[in-house]
Amino acid sequence: xxxxxxxxxxxxxxxxxxxxxxxxxxxxxxxxxxxxxxxxxxxxxxxxxxxxxxxxxxxxxxxxxxxxxxxxxxxxxxxxxxxxxxxxxxxxxxxxxxxxxxxxxxxxxxxxxxxxxxxxxxxxxxxxxxxxxxxxxxxxxxxxxxxxxxxxxxxxxxxxxxxxxxxxxxxxxxxxxxxxxxxxxxxxxxxxxxxxxxxxxxxxxxxxxxxxxxxxxxxxxxxxxxxxxxxxxxxxxxxxxxxxxxxxxxxxxxxxxxxxxxxxxxxxxxxxxx
Numbered sequence: 001x002x003x004x005x006x007x008x009x010x011x012x013x014x015x016x017x018x019x020x021x022x023x024x025x026x027x028x029x030x031x032x033x034x035x036x037x038x039x040x041x042x043x044x045x046x047x048x049x050x051x052x053x054x055x056x057x058x059x060x061x062x063x064x065x066x067x068x069x070x071x072x073x074x075x076x077x078x079x080x081x082x083x084x085x086x087x088x089x090x091x092x093x094x095x096x097x098x099x100x101x102x103x104x105x106x107x108x109x110x111x112x113x114x115x116x117x118x119x120x121x122x123x124x125x126x127x128x129x130x131x132x133x134x135x136x137x138x139x140x141x142x143x144x145x146x147x148x149x150x151x152x153x154x155x156x157x158x159x160x161x162x163x164x165x166x167x168x169x170x171x172x173x174x175x176x177x178x179x180x181x182x183x184x185x186x187x188x189x190x191x192x193x194x195x196x197x198x199x200x201x202x203x204x205x206x207x208x209x210x211x212x213x214x215x216x217x218x219x220x221x222x223x224x225x226x227x228x229x230x231x232x233x234x235x236x237x238x239x240x241x242x243x244x245x246x247x248x249x250x251x252x253x254x255x256x257x258x259x260x261x262x263x264x265x266x267x268x269x270x271x272x273x274x
Contacts, residue, residue, distance in 0.1 A: 030089055030090065030092075030093045030095065036201050036202075036204070036205050037201075037204050037205050038201065038204070039200045039201060039203070039204035039221050039225075040225075042168070045157070045159055046161075049159050049160050049161050050157050050158070050159065050160075051158050051159075051160045052157065052158045052267060053155055053156065053157035053158070054155070054156050054157075054236060054237060054263075054264060054267075055153070055154070055155050055156075055236065055237040056153075056154060056156065056233050056235065056236045056237070056260065056264070057151055057152065057153050057154075057233070057234050057235040057236075057243075058151070058152050058154070058231040058232060058233045058234060059149055059150070059151055059152075059175075059231060059232055059234050060149065060150050060151075060152065060229050060230070060231045061148065061149050061230075061231075062083075062147075062148045062149065062150075063148055064230045065230075066228075066229060066230040067229055067230055068209075068211075069208040069209045069210075069211065069218070069223065070082065070083040070150070070208070070223075070229070071083070071148070072209060073209070074145060079207050080206075080207045080208055080209055081206050081207075081208070082144065082208075083147075083150070083174075083208075083220065084144035084145075084147045084174060085144055086202070086206045086220070087174065087194065088114075088144060090199070090202050091110045091113075092110060094110075095201075095202055096194050096195075096198055096199045096202060097194070097195070097198065098110065098113055098192035098193070098194060099192060099193045099194065099195070100192065100193070101193065102153055102170075102171050102173065102193045104171065104193065104195050108192055113191075113192060114141075114142055117142040117176065117191070118139055118140065118141055118142060119139070119140045120138070120139045120140070121138050121140065122135050122136070122138075124136075146176055146177045146179075147174045147175065147176055147177065147191075148175070148177050149174075149175040149177075149188065150172055150173060150174050150175060151172070151173040151175060151190065151234070152169055152171070152172055152173075152231065153169070153170045153171040153172075153173075153193075154167055154168060154169045154170055155167065155168050155170060156264050158267065158268065158271065163271060164268065165264070165265070165267070165268035169196045169224055170195075170196055171193045171194065171195060171196055172193070172194050172196055172199070173190050173191065173192065173193045173194075174190075174191045174192070175188045175189065175190055175191065176188065176189040176190075176191050196224070200221055202220075203219060203220035203221035203224065204219050204220075204221035205219065206219060206220055207219055208220055208223065232254075232257050233257040233260045233261055234257070236260050244256050244257060
């Protein structure tokens with residue numbers, strides 16, 4: 001009996017519950033890439049099977065209700081990150097590479113890139129010792145909350161082996177909201193491009209808020225691959241390489257965007273007409 005009691009006590013000290021491996025924690029996602037969850041691979045498409053394709057550029061506005069999971073939470077919580085927090089952290093850990101161009105030919109250095117978005121303002125203050133006015137420079141670092149939009153470059157195509165319309169996202173570009181000294185919006189500034197295929201592993205391992213079901217995890221890869229976002233088209237491939245805003249304004253630009261969207265889906269419907 002005594003041996004049994006001693007054995008039970010030793011077992012209690014020796015046994016430790018195995019820690020649950022959470023692939024969405026900061027340590028795993030940004031510190032241990034070997035434990036990444038692999039995203040579902042895309043099917044291979046032969047160039048000879050493409051009977052039609054169109055390249056388009058579209059904008060996802062984080063302020064739209066359906067797109068709020070891109071912008072929130074402002075601070076990472078419960079393994080959930082906002083889109084820009086995730087991108088900045090991943091670039092810091094060299095998990096993804098920022099590019100200057102949308103063809104992914106000119107990589108950028110993360111430190112220099114972030115420094116380029118810092119703003120230095122000079123203010124005049126009174127020196128308490130001398131009572132004279134002096135100039136003081138204050139540097140404002142980049143704030144991810146100033147990014148309200150991202151641009152997406154994607155290809156829509158018809159594969160004759162499947163006889164259906166499909167889409168592949170090629171790249172993503174965060175767009176910075178530029179303000180003047182009075183905090184008025186002056187315009188938008190494209191920051192950099194990231195290769196979507198390279199970033200898919202990251203997207204598949206970072207959670208965002210699921211507005212429909214707290215019990216179901218939602219990753220950024222789910223959002224992009226299942227098209228859980230609202231967007232509008234700003235450009236399609238054309239001989240002049242122009243954006244819609246360069247030849248249409250106001251309501252006409254919105255109608256042009258809708259017309260391009262209808263053109264894409266009507267192409268699939270026309271496959272079944274005699």
